[in-house]
Amino acid sequence: MKIIKSIKGMKDILPKKSFIWQYIENKIKIILYKYSYLEIRTPIIEKTKLFNISLGKTTDLINKEMYTFKDKKNNSLTLRPENTTSIIRCILENNIFFKNKKQKFWYFGPMFRYENTQNGRYRQFYQFGVETFNMSGPDIDSEIILITNRIFNILGIKKYITLEINTLGNKKSRIIYANILFKYLKKYKNYLNKNIFYKLYKNPLRLLDNKKNNIKYIFNNTPKIISCIDIDSIKHFEYLKNILNFTNINYKINTNLVRGLDYYSRTVFEWTTIFLGSQNTICAGGRYDYLIKYLIGKNIPAIGFAIGIERIILLLEKIKKLPINIKFKINILFIIISNEKYLKINSIKIAEKIRNELPNLILKINFCNKSLKKQLSEANNKGIYIILIYGINEQKKNKITIKYLYKRKKQNLLKLKNLIKELKLIFYHESNYFNYW
Template sequence: MKTLQAIRGMPDILPVDTESWQWLEQKVRNLVQSYGYQEIRMPILESTHLFARSIGEVTDIVEKEMYTFADRNGDSLTLRPEGTAGCVRAAIQNNLISTPQRLWYQGPMFRHERPQKGRLRQFQQIGLEAFGVATPDADAELIALSARLWRELGVADVVELQLNSIGSLEARATYKAALVEYLSKHQADLDEDSQRRLQTNPLRILDSKNAGTQELLNNAPNLHDFLDDESANDFARLRTLLDSVGVHYKVNPKLVRGLDYYNKTVFEWVTTELGAQGTICAGGRYDGLVAQLGGKTTPGVGFAMGLERVLLLLAAQGITAPRSAPLAFGVGVGEAGEKACFTGIEALRNDLPQHDIRLNTGGGSFKAQMKRADKSGARVALIWGDSEAENDTVTLKFLRDDEPQKTVASALLTQELERISNTM
């Protein structure tokens, strides 16, 4: 029988790696909650229409990358390719945007792409969405939060903030017409993808990776020349606020992002440490999306970060999560010793619930159990044999510290382990 395998691009996350995931997730969770963000959990399946309306029907995501299927009722459903649309849908449906609201979420997203390092078909994101504030201080605070995260993780020196304003929908439409007029004169010199996008989503040509196309764009109309006054003033104010708290950035007039719902501010945190998949966090403002999806006109701004790429960046910098190890490992020898070990370890778990305390299961010789205790990384092995069971004592063998083996009364064991934990 053929061995069953995970779907390509949807890897398992094994126990050897989950400690790093949990450490990163906790870092982010603590930070976003300190900024007033509350967690929301949305389903991974949504109506396909939600993403077609929000992301845009002529975007690469909707046209080529979504996992879409008809259920038994004939309804078209899609595994979520990003989180903002579902978060907005949930906020509208549950009346969460009647007042300013800060929400964050975490979970898997799905896109049918060619799997490679840093680009998977199932990938994990953390996203933040702030509703109800139209002024650029909301954008600035969100960006400052992300900058603080990079400092806390120790990667601030290897990431760069790229920043742009794409203006109002009306200003962008005027610019789009000017861009199409210019590029149409050079259509034969565009790469294949850009030729296709010229008629469907011309702004995406600005971030083409083709060198020849980028050379043509050097003489193309500049998006900033078409910004409306409000967008230009908001962008200036945003830059002033970022400057005031020392968040460094590079204005990139070709940065447009690949989703139709953005307006005004867009940004990306990028790094050169990960090769082609250098964007680790991205977002922007989407003041029209709530109304577009059936809610009241409500401004919004948010970002999402790819956890796989952040972990790859941490690994590239030699930054690892602190490894946790149990405080103690229980070893039982003989029938009476095994019983005393079991009851003793459970009692310790009652007394010291904040600590990781392990129990040998499956029996084994004393030597084999001690090997397991040492392999676990425990500070001390707690040994119960027939003698300890009879005398209501336990023997402590120190596995990491230069202390002699000792035997103590069972009634003093909790106190002794507290002493050991305080010397960590």
């Protein structure tokens, strides 16, 4: 029978790799909570209309990359290609804005885009993201950049990535610049392919991040957006740069750094690396003060970012800093050395009582499938500290054997009540031996 394989661009995360994912996820979550950001979760499926309104019908994301389908009632639904729009829908639907109250959220989960798959680009990919609302100053812009800086520092990749920043000004600034850019690029229309030419007429700003080597020279000499920026946005950007300078955040200004979507304004930024080829963006963020107006007709200041987890892992692999020694740590191994039915039932009952009394410990039961000698040898190799043994002899005496593998101490035969006291003493007080408490 032919094995059914996973869908192209959607990868399994096997147990050994999932430890690395959990390690990275937990590091990021701790930082976000320390900055007082709260988690928000949204469905992975939304009404297609939501993305059509927010992302615009002229983008590649809408035209080519969304997973869209009809349900049994002929409603058009879409697997979320990004999560900012879903979060805005969520806070509007649940009335979370609370009369202009400041809001700070984080999220983690899969996104879906029908893209050409390559290393670092998948059709199901995972993002950690932050979204903030009702804060318009450069101070919050700097905070989310500082958060990303701290995340990358904790993960050990800070010196392998570069922060690039730019300002897009207000809506009027973008319109003025788009017209200037259009006139400049139109002169080179004979050098542009059909797809690029299409973008030129729909949204010329989206061409600035073009990576095709044969026409890079055209875009390297484009007029710069800074000449079109309004005074208030210039002041906003200067204030942001001052904060970054005073907090020792290194950055470079990339005047070609833009967002193709019309709702972006003022601050935009990316963390990039030279180690991942064309998929060089690890994190992207920016201010989107005009997005919510598309949905409710009211301007609400907002800024956020998204980090690609697969690219973080690829970078860690590339620079040989992937935490491959992370292992599933078993504190107690419970060995049952008899196949007798009631002995097994009783041993499971004992194990559950121990788990109830010591809920933070990981206790694994080995049902009688190997010799005791072999199981003890494996326990030593896996760094297990305590072994409990339960067999016919223990059942008759209504006791459990405890064997110490972390120090020279004779094994003992204890009643369950005394055993639990002994385990609490070991795992809660002998900190010299156990550094994970």
